[in-house]
Amino acid sequence: MNRNDKQSKRTHLPLIIRTVLLLAGILLWEYFATNGRYNPIFTSHPSGIIKDSIVFVTSGQLYKHASITVLEVFGALFLGSLAGIALATFFGYFSFAGEIFTPIISGISCIPQLALAPIYVLWFGLGLQSKIFLAGLMVFFNVFSATYGAIKSMDKGILESANLLGASEFVTLRTVVLPSCMPWILSGLRGGVSAALIGAIIGEYIGSRGGLGWMITYSTSYFNISRVMSCILVLLVLGLALNKALDLLERRVLVWRTVTTLGTERLKK
């Protein structure tokens, strides 16, 4: 009882200080902006952002633009990771083809895809396709390299064990290889989530007819910084939600990996 108290006090103190500091910062921002100490046209201010957010939601604008961006992100995640896992598995098993093609793929992944955004918009137009292509490629490279690396670094003894227990190559792939590679596939997907978000937004900056990225550039040109901040808040929430979803997926899929670290500290006396 006593010890738990001490423990929680020790870990909570920084959290409390941190919260106080953040709240103070927000209040000071509001105070200086609304009292005319400086012109908030470039930075907006907390109450302005809240007011605008309400308008953003009630006017239906949020739903309209967010759904475009979300559609792009999900499309990219789905297509990119599917292609990444499939190709990585293929090259992992047919290692001669893998030796030929994987250096080409990693060479192409050296070109920053975001820099190619203008070309993709030119090729695929202002609609969803260009953003899905751009973001999807970024997801693909993430998932492919993670999965291929995982398959290549599998402990050979595990494959041999499966073989000695009577499993064919295909059964081993399905029951042993792909499940063991899940941590790496998921970490590739985690990189893919950030990439897909940023890909969709930048694609929209370059050329589009809607979406949160379009809304940001549009609002900037009218100096509506409150709206820009609202959009960024939405983006942040979207990113956190996707990562949270991955956390849940990870906890479900990777039960076998969670190691109880409880009490190891005490043993290391």
Place this chain on the structure above:
Amino acid sequence: MNRNDKQSKRTHLPLIIRTVLLLAGILLWEYFATNGRYNPIFTSHPSGIIKDSIVFVTSGQLYKHASITVLEVFGALFLGSLAGIALATFFGYFSFAGEIFTPIISGISCIPQLALAPIYVLWFGLGLQSKIFLAGLMVFFNVFSATYGAIKSMDKGILESANLLGASEFVTLRTVVLPSCMPWILSGLRGGVSAALIGAIIGEYIGSRGGLGWMITYSTSYFNISRVMSCILVLLVLGLALNKALDLLERRVLVWRTVTTLGTERLKK
């Protein structure tokens, strides 16, 4: 002699096939484009890109725009990594401050910086500052998290050994801690290089008066795809050169880390 032959044959075959495939691809691209099998206005074609590259160089345009982008990248790398290492060391040593502030920093780093590009351009204008700020922040987050993690995970026994041998905290920091953290600092810097490049380019897309990113958007709007491709080639070369420079730096700084892997294969019979 015999064995070396076999060895080199085995490793060279995929390389040869790969080269042949790539060359064939380029030739087919040129053939179909120049023979009017499809309109190369959207994709340009190899000989067109080469012709335009020559114009790009001889007209002095390449030098003008590339130097702007390079300046932005170097400024970002210098300022971002300096701030990252300094702050990480500070928080690593004053761990209570570290516990309070590092979660705030990693929270901010969750916001995709590139999405904030429009705001930064609004704040700092169309010149170099906005790009250096954007790219520099991205470098900072990379280097800070790598360095902080490295300092936090130092083997305590090494610090205690230095202490028992007579070293003060500051001497230990200078002679033991920072040198041992170099691999992580450098890997943070490596992430920073990609981030700085993409930050500069996207910054230029959003608003600028010059630079390779500006040249790409400008050329795209005139459907001058050959020029876009030339710019992307230059970007690729720039990225490879920076990574190569890091390789050299790494090999110089991390002599102590290179483990001779020669012959380990043979021992694992």
Place this chain on the structure above:
Amino acid sequence: MSFLEVLNVCKSFDDQAVLKNISLSIEKNEFTTLLGPSGCGKTTLLRSIAGLSSLDSGRVLLDGEDITYKNPRDRNIGMIFQSYCLFPTMTVFDNVAYGLRLQKIPPEQTREEVQGVLESMNLLDKAKSFPAHLSGGERQRVALARSLVMKPKILLLDEPFNAIDAKMRKSLQLTVKDIHKEYGMTSILVTHDQEEAMRMSDTIHLFNDGVIEQSGTPTDLYLDPKSKYVASFMGNYNVIDANSFSRVTHGRYQEGKTVVLRPEAIELEKLPFEEGSPGHTFVGAITSAVPQGSIVRFGVDTEGVVLNVDVLVDKATAFRVGEQVHLRILTDKILSFCFGTRFSILKRRVHD
């Protein structure tokens, strides 16, 4: 014909021969050890028997059937690896059930058999754990259970105790030996650890650079090494060149061959041996005493030669460092080798 026959097996990697025309045969229910330093070919031979490594020439017969070219999954051979090689994504139960499920055994029967083998491995309470949550010893027991449940014709163990810490190792060795007896297994162990081989085996094949140097029971190899290589690998033999030993025995030893003495074959006394007692007697001074479990290993300096002499603790308390002592070695306990090969073999039989 024996249960397992390996006939004239050869194998090279990159023009380097690792198995040089090896033949051996193993009886049913035997516990055989392939012993030798790393790189001597013992693991390659084990992997060939499992079918995981192909052979350049030679044949492998198991239970009368030629399995040289059979797919590993059709051989019904169990194998235990140094790195456990459990399926990390499956619980202990699913790991053990894996092979049975592939054979489409009905779930109820699978459950029974898996629980049976888990029980005999003392792992029932870990059935729902994942490999990552187990200790090294437990993981290796799961690996054993996973093989045993398939009722393999033969169990191959590839340095299975290497990764396990010293404390657990002995108890796991006992478990393996018990399981071997309880299941009536035929087992082949590969190890570089001489003591482990001594403890576990019915028969040891001692490898040296791709050939079998000597085969026999542990006591055979220990008491009756056929070459200097075997002597130096099997024990803490004192190896003394001919001149020094001649000096130690005051010229009574004159054969001119290197002499090899086991540290426990030398007798140590405070008082002189009787005149005319058999064997060589000499005088020395104790230079060191290192207790090792139930024995004490003394270093005894005789005419400049320091001999290791092992004495049981009870007797050892009589001796102090620096003291003068009397030593005796019986002639039939002296092994002598010429140019690395045993020259004169003094026959002694073990267990009679």
Place this chain on the structure above:
Amino acid sequence: MSFLEVLNVCKSFDDQAVLKNISLSIEKNEFTTLLGPSGCGKTTLLRSIAGLSSLDSGRVLLDGEDITYKNPRDRNIGMIFQSYCLFPTMTVFDNVAYGLRLQKIPPEQTREEVQGVLESMNLLDKAKSFPAHLSGGERQRVALARSLVMKPKILLLDEPFNAIDAKMRKSLQLTVKDIHKEYGMTSILVTHDQEEAMRMSDTIHLFNDGVIEQSGTPTDLYLDPKSKYVASFMGNYNVIDANSFSRVTHGRYQEGKTVVLRPEAIELEKLPFEEGSPGHTFVGAITSAVPQGSIVRFGVDTEGVVLNVDVLVDKATAFRVGEQVHLRILTDKILSFCFGTRFSILKRRVHD
């Protein structure tokens, strides 16, 4: 006064006491071992002596000076860690020179002293290597050199052989012992390995849950354990409850206390002992024989009690599994404990 004095030292972590009023003293040039299972407080005590862990109460005196509150860097104490803790970015030479350079010793003298200690550690050819390129044994030798070059008053070794593979371990233990003698060091070793403690130490302090259970020479602790805990920690003792031992001796043993027998204190013969011979004699059947280096450990079943009996290999060849044998245990070799504490101590002195 002794060279190192630890006086009434106490220490708790999170309300859990790990050092319960410990006092001990160590003489100059002594090799002392703190032995015990993990979590018994031995490492905490070592770290307190080095100043790396603060004490709740008590004092530490080194060479007559109270160092309880001194900064570690002013204590001139060398410490060797299980994980080597070399500076990875420096060559072997720079690692060893580190402490001297901090003291602003002239470069020429530094070079000489470093080369001297590297030579005595047989590391001269590795001077320009980095730690990552060395084997575990070499790294630990570098760590030793790095401490020794500072001429520390006392050398602390915190399970230094744990991470080193079995083959290298023995030779490194010898190196440490040699260095201890050559440099006239005072050394304290912390270990959980009973055999290691037996081999290395002049004095052993056996820890049990924050207190010292027994102190003495290795042979003292092995032959004369003061409690069941010491007996079970120090050897492969046979522990037999009073009723069973009474049954084994056909009622001649009647003290009603748990009996503890060393496996090499039991005598084994093929023929019966003479009538009226001293001690308890009984008949048994051999159930197992496990060769262990120069001894064979027999399991002998007597009236349902299986006793471990250690016999030297030469004598052991006379016995086979299944045979009937005669055993004898002298009365003065029987240790009996009541409720875990030694009850009747039959005095025997080591080395006389």
